[in-house]
Amino acid sequence: MQPPAEHVHWLFATGVLLLGLCLLAEGVVGTEIWRRRAWRAYLWPGLAFTLGVLMWPVMTFYTNSTIHMLAHGAWAEMLMLAGAVELALVRGKLHSQAWRLTMAAALVVSGLAFLVHEQNSWFFQRSSFLHHLMGWTLLFAAVFPLVRSVRPRSQTAVIGFALTFVVIAVFLYCDRDVAPVFGHISPLAGAPHR
Amino acid sequence: MNAELVSELEVPRQRTARARVVSAVGPLTALAGAIWAIAQPYRLTVLHPHGQGFWWLFVEPPLLVIAVGLFFYFAVVPGLLDDLEDARAASR
Numbered sequence: 103m104q105p106p107a108e109h110v111h112w113l114f115a116t117g118v119l120l121l122g123l124c125l126l127a128e129g130v131v132g133t134e135i136w137r138r139r140a141w142r143a144y145l146w147p148g149l150a151f152t153l154g155v156l157m158w159p160v161m162t163f164y165t166n167s168t169i170h171m172l173a174h175g176a177w178a179e180m181l182m183l184a185g186a187v188e189l190a191l192v193r194g195k196l197h198s199q200a201w202r203l204t205m206a207a208a209l210v211v212s213g214l215a216f217l218v219h220e221q222n223s224w225f226f227q228r229s230s231f232l233h234h235l236m237g238w239t240l241l242f243a244a245v246f247p248l249v250r251s252v253r254p255r256s257q258t259a260v261i262g263f264a265l266t267f268v269v270i271a272v273f274l275y276c277d278r279d280v281a282p283v284f285g286h287i288s289p290l291a292g293a294p295h296r
Numbered sequence: 297m298n299a300e301l302v303s304e305l306e307v308p309r310q311r312t313a314r315a316r317v318v319s320a321v322g323p324l325t326a327l328a329g330a331i332w333a334i335a336q337p338y339r340l341t342v343l344h345p346h347g348q349g350f351w352w353l354f355v356e357p358p359l360l361v362i363a364v365g366l367f368f369y370f371a372v373v374p375g376l377l378d379d380l381e382d383a384r385a386a387s388r
């Protein structure tokens with residue numbers, strides 16, 4: 103009854119896409135208007151925290167090597183930490199904008215986890231390609247929350263941060279268990295299916 | 297009959313650029329999902345359900361994208377547009 107690994111990626115992609123759309127809407131209308139309704143203010147931080155919680159069963163049931171397990175554990179911790187800090191900022195338990203650096207740290211750690219745990223080259227197969235791509239995307243995208251913590255009104259930082267999640271969702275939707283990438287697949291990767 | 301009320305109702309609601317962008321996000325997302333479904337119909341196992349397991353029928357990425365777009369449009373956007381309009385009215 104356990105879903106195949108690629109289905110788990112797609113389910114997470116759905117959560118990340120919703121997270122990205124909420125961030126995008128907040129960026130467009132402004133934080134003040136976005137937070138006028140309490141449920142909306144807590145929506146995306148709560149979603150990030152929930153995705154972090156859900157990452158733990160993925161770590162437990164889907165990882166087949168130590169480094170793979172550590173990477174999923176790092177994503178779980180970072181998602182929960184970033185979500186919790188944003189929840190505390192919304193709630194007013196935390197005040198300093200410097201706490202937003204947590205999100206930048208989360209993206210850096212998540213990106214590094216992608217790059218470190220992928221042992222194969224870019225064109226080994228699609229998931230290898232996507233791991234490299236997501237790793238570098240997250241590393242570069244960490245600049246958005248970094249700028250946001252210094253200049254909270256920077257529209258470029260807010261929209262860039264939101265689009266990062268939309269792009270990550272697209273990459274996660276592209277994931278397959280074994281599939282070629284741009285026509286390349288290593289014979290060592292196994293037989294592609296679907 | 298309150299003529300003033302009628303004239304208020306007939307006045308088309310002028311939307312700001314921000315309101316238009318926010319209103320477009322959900323439909324554009326759903327449209328992307330629909331285009332994906334048309335481009336890769338084999339991703340929709342519901343079209344050929346025979347012999348498919350639960351997860352292959354439950355998790356269909358193009359439908360998930362459409363669902364996110366619709367959820368966003370119907371659950372998040374209406375309240376957001378109201379608040380945007382209230383803020384605009386208050387600033388006048």
